[in-house]
Amino acid sequence: ETGVTQSPTHLIKTRGQQVTLRCSSQSGHNTVSWYQQALGQGPQFIFQYYREEENGRGNFPPRFSGLQFPNYSSELNVNALELDDSALYLCASSLGTSGNEQYFGPGTRLTVT
Amino acid sequence: QQQVKQSPQSLIVQKGGISIINCAYENTAFDYFPWYQQFPGKGPALLIAIRPDVSEKKEGRFTISFNKSAKQFSLHIMDSQPGDSATYFCAASKGSNTGKLIFGQGTTLQVKP
Numbered sequence: 001e002t003g004v005t006q007s008p009t010h011l012i013k014t015r016g017q018q019v020t021l022r023c024s025s026q027s028g029h030n031t032v033s034w035y036q037q038a039l040g041q042g043p044q045f046i047f048q049y050y051r052e053e054e055n056g057r058g059n060f061p062p063r064f065s066g067l068q069f070p071n072y073s074s075e076l077n078v079n080a081l082e083l084d085d086s087a088l089y090l091c092a093s094s095l096g097t098s099g100n101e102q103y104f105g106p107g108t109r110l111t112v113t
Numbered sequence: 114q115q116q117v118k119q120s121p122q123s124l125i126v127q128k129g130g131i132s133i134i135n136c137a138y139e140n141t142a143f144d145y146f147p148w149y150q151q152f153p154g155k156g157p158a159l160l161i162a163i164r165p166d167v168s169e170k171k172e173g174r175f176t177i178s179f180n181k182s183a184k185q186f187s188l189h190i191m192d193s194q195p196g197d198s199a200t201y202f203c204a205a206s207k208g209s210n211t212g213k214l215i216f217g218q219g220t221t222l223q224v225k226p
Contacts, residue, residue, distance in 0.1 A: 033214075040219075097213075101162065
């Protein structure tokens with residue numbers, strides 16, 4: 001059984017650019033949640049995908065968007081990058097939305113210059 | 114609006130001692146309360162979780178105490194070890210959704226040999 005994997009590990013982008021981050025959920029998991037973790041802070045919920053549909057969103061602007069694919073892997077897209085978008089982006093997967101624990105990937109470190 | 118407040122921000126404990134981290138929440142609809150451990154450069158890992166129908170849950174050296182009326186919960190690490198040195202996050206969610214977590218700000222624990 002493989003765990004949650006994310007790519008790339010690190011990424012450097014320029015303000016105004018667009019970025020796509022990828023997440024492969026743990027085998028058998030159909031739910032993916034994305035979080036943003038600024039340095040020295042707790043993770044902040046961005047949105048959740050369940051069976052390819054968005055299932056809730058945190059307080060993030062529309063330039064943060066996502067997708068979940070039939071194999072339950074997921075993408076996080078961020079348009080018009082801002083300096084404050086520099087953070088560790090974490091994805092976590094679970095089987096269903098309740099009753100089963102979620103497991104985090106190692107994250108993608110995004111730096112916006 | 115900060116819905117989960119965590120304290121202390123940092124904690125130093127001697128090896129073999131008890132580490133105690135506290136969290137308070139505001140939203141009475143929260144019904145799932147996990148604790149995560151995060152090492153530098155890694156994603157958070159689930160330690161232990163509790164639901165409000167019990168007041169205490171123990172797993173090995175880790176215990177969650179839950180006080181529903183006070184809207185508080187705490188993590189106790191018994192016989193703390195240097196390997197426990199990490200950042201700990203409490204979190205909460207509602208609707209039993211294990212993926213839409215609201216995290217506290219984190220506590221950096223250092224266990225001295």
